[in-house]
Amino acid sequence: MNSGFSAAEIAHFARDGYQIVRGLVPAPARARMLEVAARDLDNAAGPVEYEADTQYPGSPESRDAPGGRTVRRLLQAYARDAVFRDWATAAPIVSRLRQLLGPQIALSQAHHNCVMTKDPRYSSLTSWHRDIRYWSYQRPELVSVWLALGEERPENGCLLVLPGTHVMTFDADRLDAAQFLRTDVTANAALLQAQVSVELDPGDVLFFHCRLFHAASSNRSTRTKFSAVFTYHATDNQPLPGTRSAGMADVIL
């Protein structure tokens, strides 16, 4: 298996803020991840986040509303099962992250570190955001690794990205109070027109920068979508003391 990014892929990541690697996970590992995720979803095995907790457009109003206990994220994936630990620390991931972040890297257990589940009956819309908005590090330089456990298409709410936004700065009036990119201002219109759907096949992996604006729609298919997501940073880019980012021990790789 190819164990590193090519120079062209590194240049693409630097320019656009993301890079897809096709078919990176061996089929048995993917099957086992799906099996564990489906089992834990059936049992709502904690810790989990519910759709209602997100309060995103289209989510149930509360945990007691119809669909309110639809799981949105199976949290703490790294501690949940060895198959996720093995995947999150596998050589084809770590070698690529070293190319992007430097020789010494750590996996954050405080951010992402989950299996995102998107239910076809009750799922919400994720507006345009940068993950770094709620994360606190010495430098805004983290990379997330998104593994498609099944097909990801616009119909089932695949990620959408705005290429190049990881290096752009935005005046406050282009963002709303929660730092989502406003879709109702002309200043953002051209950028939004340039959106790219990240269509993934099972086993494909998306590497993306924590400053890259991304979004996703609800799942309009008939099957739950499962994606395993982990986030990494260089060990010389530490979480700020006392913040949520520093709330759980990093895994040094």
Ligand SMILES: O=C(O)CCC(=O)C(=O)O
């Ligand atoms: O699958 C989605 O709806 C997007 C999730 C996402 O962007 C996030 O959790 O940061």
